[in-house]
Amino acid sequence: MTKYIIKRIFYMILTLFIVASVTFFMMKMMPGTPFTNQDKLSAAQLKIMNQQYGLNKPIWQQYLIYMVNLLHGDFGTSFQFNNQPVSSLIMTRLQPSMLIGAQAMIIGSILGILLGAIAAINKNTWIDSLATFVSILGISVPSFVLGVLLQFYLAFKWHLFPIALWNGWQSSILPSIALAVSPLAQIARFMRTEMVDVLNSDYIELSKAKGNTRWQTVVKHTLRNSLIPVITIIGPLTANILTGSLVVENIFSIPGIGEQFVKSIMTNDYPTIMGLTIFYSVMFMVMLLITDILYSIIDPRIRLTNKEGN
Amino acid sequence: MADIKITADSFKKITSDQSENQEKISAPSLTFFQDAVRRLRKDKVAVVSFFVLIIIMIVAFAAPVLSPHDPNAQNPDYANLPPRIANTNIPGFRGRIKNSAGIVTNPYETNNVPKNRTYVLGTDYLGRDLFSRILYGTRLSLIIAFIATLVDLIIGLPYGIISGWKGGTVDLILQRIIEIISSVPNLIVAILLLLVLKPGLTSIILAIAFSSWVTMARLIRAQTLQLKEQEYILASITIGESPMRIARKHLIPNLSSTIIIQTMFSIPSAIFFEAFLSFIGIGIPAPNASLGTLLSDGQKAFRFLPYQMWYPALVLCILMIAFNLFADGLRDAFDPKSE
Numbered sequence: 176m177t178k179y180i181i182k183r184i185f186y187m188i189l190t191l192f193i194v195a196s197v198t199f200f201m202m203k204m205m206p207g208t209p210f211t212n213q214d215k216l217s218a219a220q221l222k223i224m225n226q227q228y229g230l231n232k233p234i235w236q237q238y239l240i241y242m243v244n245l246l247h248g249d250f251g252t253s254f255q256f257n258n259q260p261v262s263s264l265i266m267t268r269l270q271p272s273m274l275i276g277a278q279a280m281i282i283g284s285i286l287g288i289l290l291g292a293i294a295a296i297n298k299n300t301w302i303d304s305l306a307t308f309v310s311i312l313g314i315s316v317p318s319f320v321l322g323v324l325l326q327f328y329l330a331f332k333w334h335l336f337p338i339a340l341w342n343g344w345q346s347s348i349l350p351s352i353a354l355a356v357s358p359l360a361q362i363a364r365f366m367r368t369e370m371v372d373v374l375n376s377d378y379i380e381l382s383k384a385k386g387n388t389r390w391q392t393v394v395k396h397t398l399r400n401s402l403i404p405v406i407t408i409i410g411p412l413t414a415n416i417l418t419g420s421l422v423v424e425n426i427f428s429i430p431g432i433g434e435q436f437v438k439s440i441m442t443n444d445y446p447t448i449m450g451l452t453i454f455y456s457v458m459f460m461v462m463l464l465i466t467d468i469l470y471s472i473i474d475p476r477i478r479l480t481n482k483e484g485n
Numbered sequence: 486m487a488d489i490k491i492t493a494d495s496f497k498k499i500t501s502d503q504s505e506n507q508e509k510i511s512a513p514s515l516t517f518f519q520d521a522v523r524r525l526r527k528d529k530v531a532v533v534s535f536f537v538l539i540i541i542m543i544v545a546f547a548a549p550v551l552s553p554h555d556p557n558a559q560n561p562d563y564a565n566l567p568p569r570i571a572n573t574n575i576p577g578f579r580g581r582i583k584n585s586a587g588i589v590t591n592p593y594e595t596n597n598v599p600k601n602r603t604y605v606l607g608t609d610y611l612g613r614d615l616f617s618r619i620l621y622g623t624r625l626s627l628i629i630a631f632i633a634t635l636v637d638l639i640i641g642l643p644y645g646i647i648s649g650w651k652g653g654t655v656d657l658i659l660q661r662i663i664e665i666i667s668s669v670p671n672l673i674v675a676i677l678l679l680l681v682l683k684p685g686l687t688s689i690i691l692a693i694a695f696s697s698w699v700t701m702a703r704l705i706r707a708q709t710l711q712l713k714e715q716e717y718i719l720a721s722i723t724i725g726e727s728p729m730r731i732a733r734k735h736l737i738p739n740l741s742s743t744i745i746i747q748t749m750f751s752i753p754s755a756i757f758f759e760a761f762l763s764f765i766g767i768g769i770p771a772p773n774a775s776l777g778t779l780l781s782d783g784q785k786a787f788r789f790l791p792y793q794m795w796y797p798a799l800v801l802c803i804l805m806i807a808f809n810l811f812a813d814g815l816r817d818a819f820d821p822k823s824e
Contacts, residue, residue: 186664187668190664190665190668191668193665194665194668194669198677201677201678201680201681202680204681205680205681311806311809311810311813312806314805314809315753315802315805315806315808315809316802316805317757317760317761317801317805319760319761319764319780319784320780320798320801320802323784323787323794323798324798327787327788327791331788414670414671417670417673418670418671418672418673418761421672421765422761422764422765425765426784437765437766440676440680440765440767441766448677448680452669452673452677455669455670455673456668456669456670456673459668459669459670460668463668
């Protein structure tokens with residue numbers, strides 16, 4: 176397994192290198208310059224600015240410099256946000272995003288598992304239909320629509336939560352809910368399918384035959400066995416939350432990395448866009464790796480080394 | 486022993502068609518598709534969502550005929566008017582709106598709007614008719630989603646088939662490329678592409694298609710790998726059929742249920758992508774309306790003029806729900822094992 180993990184990490188670094196290179200050249204192809212917003216600059220001033228950021232060098236040199244700096248954990252300097260290094264820009268904005276993301280993931284997983292389990296136990300009854308409807312709704316209503324609705328009713332009309340900005344934990348509740356709904360719905364759907372499968376298996380029959388109550392059977396055998404495959408979708412769900420945070424943070428004006436990303440797009444701030452893209456892919460890949468490792472630990476039937484071709 | 490007499494009368498003559506009757510299958514023989522359609526028709530939810538989709542599509546594509554006003558015509562005098570249907574008294578369509586202090590006003594009177602002018606869903610901040618914009622917006626969102634899904638299919642299908650069929654080094658390289666693309670969350674891929682391409686319809690379609698074909702290619706590859714092991718494929722290789730012909734004659738027909746199901750799931754996700762990109766402000770450029778740009782515009786004034794966001798949001802949600810439910814129904818119909 177250690178060998179497998181080392182191999183995966185090696186591939187991750189290779190992938191990151193390619194992602195970084197591709198984003199670098201894409202940013203160079205971007206129309207407009209980062210200084211177009213300041214149209215009062217004279218030609219001489221522009222020249223100085225370009226020199227300062229190393230933009231006057233040939234592209235291959237810029238590329239080499241960028242890559243070497245990247246190896247040192249230096250993502251370059253933001254063009255727009257007070258010349259801050261991109262890495263410190265990300266670090267200062269990480270905490271709100273992490274909090275919202277983690278909360279959304281926890282709410283989504285717990286409620287999703289519950290909803291899916293309830294639907295599966297009451298298969299083909301009105302409870303099942305209701306749960307299915309809720310999860311379809313959760314998949315279909317985009318997080319930004321939900322975010323605006325929550326903001327309007329719970330914060331603006333009924334004053335239950337802060338409308339926006341980042342003042343303490345209360346500010347994180349509404350964005351977390353808005354982000355949690357899509358993973359909740361997807362987990363619920365997945366959980367239901369898995370649990371229906373497990374409920375039809377022989378060992379559940381045996382458990383019933385042994386005289387276990389329905390509750391014991393569900394908690395001891397069904398729930399645990401249906402949870403295993405649910406772990407596999409945590410990876411993709413993280414991507415959901417990462418990208419969902421781009422809009423949700425904007426709606427609630429939260430000083431997180433999602434809001435930063437959108438701001439950087441609007442201001443042609445290449446170093447920040449590149450830095451955040453790399454950051455997002457690292458997060459995503461690490462989550463996928465963790466998911467795979469967790470899966471093999473929890474389910475001994477899975478041997479990671481056999482899955483290499485996957 | 487001698488008691489038993491078997492005479493010719495003991496035997497009854499059976500006509501040949503009688504035995505054939507017993508073997509006859511009375512139900513008409515159904516192809517796979519007919520069978521799937523039969524199952525689909527039994528699924529009430531899928532049927533209802535199918536009709537909802539058809540209605541939305543007809544209304545959206547008839548936008549030029551149905552819309553009462555020019556969707557892009559600005560009219561600053563009539564900006565931010567709430568919904569009103571002229572000469573009627575239906576609650577919610579009287580042209581009145583409650584401001585944040587709780588006072589009900591009628592902007593139609595204060596702006597001296599002619600009495601017979603109808604804005605079914607009100608107007609936006611530039612005085613454009615929201616109803617017409619929603620019609621055109623839905624149409625644009627659907628067009629983007631359909632074409633993006635088609636492009637997604639055009640890339641993903643051959644890619645998956647080649648990867649699965651060739652195997653070996655080709656498969657390895659193609660799969661590494663997929664891994665690299667999918668190691669960046671696909672909305673980020675779409676955003677980066679949009680930044681590089683010139684803003685416009687084609688760029689959006691390309692960005693959405695490029696970030697979502699990976700799923701299609703993966704599914705097709707997995708299916709192709711399975712199909713490759715089948716005897717009939719071996720048989721057609723043995724009789725010397727060309728790979729192109731095998732792909733056309735054997736692979737694609739057998740992949741069709743995967744293709745149909747995946748396509749149906751791609752459409753709502755493309756609609757969502759477009760709305761997302763337009764919402765953060767890098768989607769469809771003004772003045773064109775899509776559901777995403779309408780939502781984005783509506784969100785800015787949502788606190789005071791909630792109807793500007795409500796209606797586009799409602800249309801988007803109904804569209805997404807109908808597509809998802811119909812896709813679910815299709816999956817159950819084409820893959821009976823899934824239930």
